Amino acid sequence: MSRTPQEIFQAYVYAGSMTRDADALAEAFTEDGVFEAPLMPAGAVFPRRLVGREAIRGAMAAYYERQTADAPGPNLEKSGYVLHTTSSPDVFIAEIDTVFDGDGDGGGEDTVVSLVQIFRIRDGKIARLRDYFAPGLMS
Template sequence: MSRTPQEIFERYVHAGPMTRDADALAESFTEDGVFEAPLVPAGAEFPRRLVGREEIRRAMAAHYERPTTDARVPNFEKSAYVLHTTSDPDVFIAEIDTVFDGDDGDGGDVAVSLVQIFRVRDGRIAHLRDYFAPGLVS
């Protein structure tokens, strides 16, 4: 099944950050898919490395079920991303600026930037490296 980088990325974002649906998120990965968050310190509550669709499903379901103390709400209309293709047709990069409404203490918006590197196989994510500031995950 062939999907474009745009389709793969949008499916991933909808399943994860937008709806927090661990089943849909896991299904966007290959059976042996790898999710990595290399900047997350060892022992943190957010998973640093998950291998296999079922481990991704279990760990992200547990993460999504945790109570959050973070009152920030992303504004998807103000947020933006750019996808960059590479010389390898199975690799693309997402450059993301997520905007949170009124989060700077003065009622102003706060933008958070991150980068994700996707390696895909058969229309699914085979390896995702998610580079974000670990303090942003509650």
């Protein structure tokens, strides 16, 4: 049974943003899958282009290891997304507003990260993902 765009997107977000599980993230891709963050400058900490499941697994594991364990996760109650289907059954677009809570003492303001992701699917897995976000947000 083929997975829906909703199921594919939710699994991708859970593996990446929520649990930072590089193995689960890589398994969401086809063996020859491509992950791209086209707006990232060359040499940035966050990878700009990865080709193949094993490259995605290794690079994202290294990226997740660099993040601090107490890095805030997104506030799911405040965050939201809309999935847009296209004329191709193998392509969908995610329009996302992710909210990170302020500093927790009532004095900090929430941070909203808006991004767009374009998914190309093959056999229920991500064959290509283009992730468009402001590069300055990734450390």
